[in-house]
Each structure stands twice: as structure tokens, then as C-alpha cells.
């Protein structure tokens with residue numbers, strides 16, 4: 413199996429070949445501009461000191477400051493962060509916002525830290541990369557297991573370092589300290605806007621469709637809630653890291669959210685059948701939403717996938733090999749770099765609001781987000797037709813067309 417980063421490079425190469433892109437552009441986008449690895453210490457609650465390793469990868473800034481989340485996860489590694497940073501460059505280009513791509517990670521299981529330890533870790537990490545980041549340079553954000561509270565600590569720490577208020581150093585902050593309304597649900601909401609456009613194009617009604625959702629974190633749980641409120645009453649299965657549940661008549665999402673908050677996992681839902689994550693991925697359904705981690709559908713289980721359409725709210729949930737299998741099976745995949753770009757788009761809105769120090773209403777955010785998601789889905793669908801290819805490649809081609817223009821201006825003028 414190729415690594416996540418190799419997968420991403422293979423996608424760039426394939427899309428560049430399809431559109432006959434200049435090789436120099438491919439080369440520029442095939443390696444990150446800068447890679448930072450840091451080791452830092454924090455004091456644990458028992459008085460001992462512990463060393464943690466963190467990364468920040470700055471992939472490309474032709475379109476604007478490097479932009480992308482920070483992931484706290486025990487298995488984070490450089491290959492993964494490089495892949496995620498590269499995907500961010502393509503994601504921002506896919507929705508045509510003036511930002512580049514970056515990503516960070518810390519090797520840690522945040523569930524094993526106390527709140528105080530989590531705060532010290534977050535402050536220490538941002539401190540150790542502070543010379544490399546900045547509101548016009550590189551702007552981190554939440555990702556897997558990083559929260560608005562963590563962003564607030566990071567913004568506060570960076571502001572101390574700069575001796576001035578710097579809310580624009582990170583996005584995804586709580587609204588009280590310079591966050592944008594709508595940022596919390598933005599990844600899910602953006603995905604739903606794209607899905608609505610896809611359903612319209614295919615004459616499908618959300619109310620009649622069977623949904624399966626993998627992952628019940630920020631993206632998955634919010635997607636479930638938004639879809640449920642939009643009339644999707646047949647969300648038949650959901651899961652989190654502990655496992656999943658299958659309820660043929662449809663899950664009451666409000667109830668599932670409460671159970672997740674109270675007990676830590678959706679498997680305590682109490683009705684239907686408890687299933688494994690592997691079983692969930694191969695359930696018969698119309699729309700499968702992947703909102704957990706990368707490499708979930710691989711060559712080992714792709715043949716058993718029975719969904720008609722897949723929406724990727726996670727980054728890289730389908731491997732290169734699996735993508736080809738799904739494509740042969742005529743399963744439409746709405747790719748990550750478009751489907752989950754609502755998050756970074758509202759992060760961009762947050763940066764704009766921080767710069768103006770003037771804040772928008774929730775309606776204003778939605779009024780701006782919806783056309784960005786829907787129009788870019790149309791552009792990508794048209795490119796899929798033009799190049800006679802599938803949506804993921806068309807999304808990469810669309811991003812490459814935009815990046816090529818920006819890179820040419822910077823390099824050759």
C-alpha cells in the first residue's frame with residue numbers, strides 16, 4: 413500500500429497528466445516549502461516533565477498564507493502531515509480562496525491528558541513554532557481532537573509572544589475571542605451544500621435516501637444534525653472510535669448526540685444493533701459519509717462497499733487503490749478537497765473578520781459559504797465532463813488550473 417503522502421503525489425501526477433500541465437508546476441507542488449519538527453517539554457500534573465514531538469509543514473503559499481489545522485493524535489507522523497498540508501493547498505484552490513496549504517500535528521493522546529496538561533501542551537507547541545507562523549504567514553486551525561478552547565489558548569500564547577492582540581494567528585476560536593459564527597459546523601455545512609447540489613443534479617430527494625455516517629466528531633456529528641434537520645430521517649448507521657450502531661428505521665440524531673456527550677460513545681444508543689466500523693463501511697445505503705480518519709476504505713474492503721455515493725468529510729479516507737475500485741464500481745465519490753472545504757472557507761472568513769475587527773451575523777456567513785461550495789461543485793462537475801474523468805481528479809485539475817496561474821505570476825514575472 414502506498415503511504416498517504418505517496419497517494420497524494422500520485423493524484424497530483426495523474427491529474428497533471430490528464431490536463432497536460434507543465435512539469436515545472438508539478439515539481440513545485442510535489443514537495444513542501446518548509447518542514448518544521450519540534451520537541452518541547454511540559455510539566456505533567458504529577459510534577460514530572462514530559463517531552464512531546466510536534467510538526468508543522470508549510471506546503472505552498474502561492475495563493476496566500478499557509479493555512480491548515482493542527483492534529484493531536486498518538487499516531488501522527490511526518491508522512492501524514494505532509495499529505496494533509498498538500499491537500500490543504502489543493503483544498504483552498506478548489507474553493508478558490510486566497511490561502512495556501514499547511515498542516516501541523518502533535519504526537520499525543522489528548523484523551524489521556526488533564527485539562528491543565530492539555531493547555532500547557534497547546535501553549536508549548538505554539539510557542540515552539542511561533543517564529544514560523546503569523547496572521548499573514550501561516551495560520552493554524554482545529555483538526556482531529558483540537559478544539560476552539562485549544563485555539564483560544566494558542567491565540568493567547570502567541571499574543572503574549574508578540575506583546576499585542578493577535579486573534580488572527582489561528583482560526584476556529586470561540587466566538588467570544590474572535591471566532592466566526594458558523595465555524596464550528598462549517599465543515600459539515602459545506603459538505604451538505606455540496607451534497608445538495610449533487611442531489612439536485614441527480615434528481616434525488618434527501619428525504620428518501622439512506623445515510624451511513626462514519627465518525628461522530630465535529631464533522632460527522634454536525635453533518636448528521638444538519639441532514640436530520642433538513643429532513644433526512646433515514647440515517648441508519650453512525651459510528652465513533654468505539655464502534656457503531658445500526659438502526660434500520662433511522663437514528664434520532666438529537667438523542668445520539670446526547671448519548672455521545674453523556675457516555676462518550678454512540679454505541680450506548682440503546683436501540684438497533686451494535687456493529688463494528690468495518691461492518692458500517694459496507695452497509696447497503698445511498699450516501700456514505702466518511703468523517704473519521706484517512707485510509708478507511710482500502711483495497712481490502714473497497715469491493716464490499718455498497719453505497720451509491722460517498723461524501724468525504726475526512727481528509728484522505730479512501731486510498732489510491734480503493735479509489736480505482738470504487739470508480740470501476742461506478743460509485744460517485746465527492747472528494748475531500750471539495751467536500752470538507754467548508755471548514756477552511758469559514759476559517760478564511762474568520763481571518764477576514766479578524767483583520768477588519770468587524771464581525772458578521774450567522775446568516776451572512778451562510779450567505780457567503782453556500783455559493784462558494786455550490787458554484788465550485790459545478791465548476792468541478794464541468795471539468796469532470798470536459799476531461800472525461802471522475803470527480804476527485806476533476807477537483808485536482810480545477811485546483812491545478814488555479815494554482816498554475818498564481819505560481820506563474822510569482823515565478824516568471
Ligand code: GLU
Nearest residue numbers: 480481553555755756759
Ligand atoms: N482542519 C480543517 C481541514 O482539514 C480546517 C483547516 C482550517 O480551517 O485551516 O480542512
